[in-house]
Amino acid sequence: MKKEWPLWEVFIRSKSGLNHKHVGSLHATDAEMATENARDVYTRRNEGVSIWVVESKHITASDPDDSDPLFEPAKDKIYRHPTFYNVPDDVTHM
């Protein structure tokens, strides 16, 4: 019997108040081992206060070939940015 341990993606919260951020991946038999291995592999120098692990096969990623149509709708809507609006310089707190 030969079976490779599944692959897990690791996300670390570096300190309270910040979001979890993807740091890499590792192999483990289950979620518990993945969390423990993530502690050893990715937080040897106090890099984290919280760990998320998720099996890689459960992640759905957008296709880079579709990124133009996917992100295009946001590109021409400059009125969503505050700099689009003209407000006199002497108006403050805005």
Place this chain on the structure above:
Amino acid sequence: MTSLNLEENFQSKIDTEIKIEPKDWMPDAYRKTLIRQISQHAHSEIVGMLPEGNWITRAPSLRRKLILLAKVQDEGGHGLYLYSAAETLGADRDELVQQLLTGKAKYSSIFNYPTLNWADIGAIGWLVDGAAIMNQVMLTRTSYGPYARAMVRICKEESFHQRQGYEIMMAMAGGSPEQKAMAQDALNRWWWPSLMMFGPRDSESAHSDQASKWKIKRKSNDELRQQFVDVTVPQAERIGLSVPDPDLKWNEARGHNDFGEIDWDEFWSVVKGNGPCNRQRLQARIKAYEDGAWVREAAMAHAEKKEQRKIEPEAAVKAA
């Protein structure tokens, strides 16, 4: 897009310093080159644990033992970051490990030299990690995103490795005449193999042109080697040790040190498997892999059983 357009689009991203990410289109040769380079880099980290692991039980103080343990653990971690970067390219972890164990994949030749005494641990941290850092700092800007990010993590950690090595050398060079002689002897033995770590001369290097066009490598072997010599020579002088090269001389006009020729016969002989420790290193890896097989299998079986119990607790109790 036609394949020609895809290739042009890919190269223009590289030229404008946009990183390539796992799901982006890339030429097959780029993918293959990266898998080869990243996995060999990973293998080097893993095999690199052996020469230093040899001294953990014989470290001269508890402080040194803790440091060495942490360093060797880091090397293992670096191997894991790199394997995981290679896997983003579609490589299979087990297959990569098999390539190492069957000798199909290479690892850095430097680890085929023996660690004869404690001063060698100092020399490795200072010189071998120092040389590796030169290469790895360059690779933090490599064109493939996951490889570059792994390198950033690694470089942050390597800095401690080099400093602890230099500290060992400094302590020995400032110790008794016997200790200083040991430090000098270690420098004598590790100097040339460290220079060899940068690979063949640019004129002989098989992979350099394409790798620099793709910005996998951003400096040539000879450039990195020169950089290493220039920063390391004053470090040796500072602690009263001398670099074992009669041709070493500051060249005012070039603004660099001139240095002697590497023994390329030795270089190729170690690459081809005839270094002092090639067989021993590979045997140690094979033994670790084989001895660990039952643990890997048992852990998988245990996890599957636990999962099964979660799904159908009653059936599992009956079966037991």
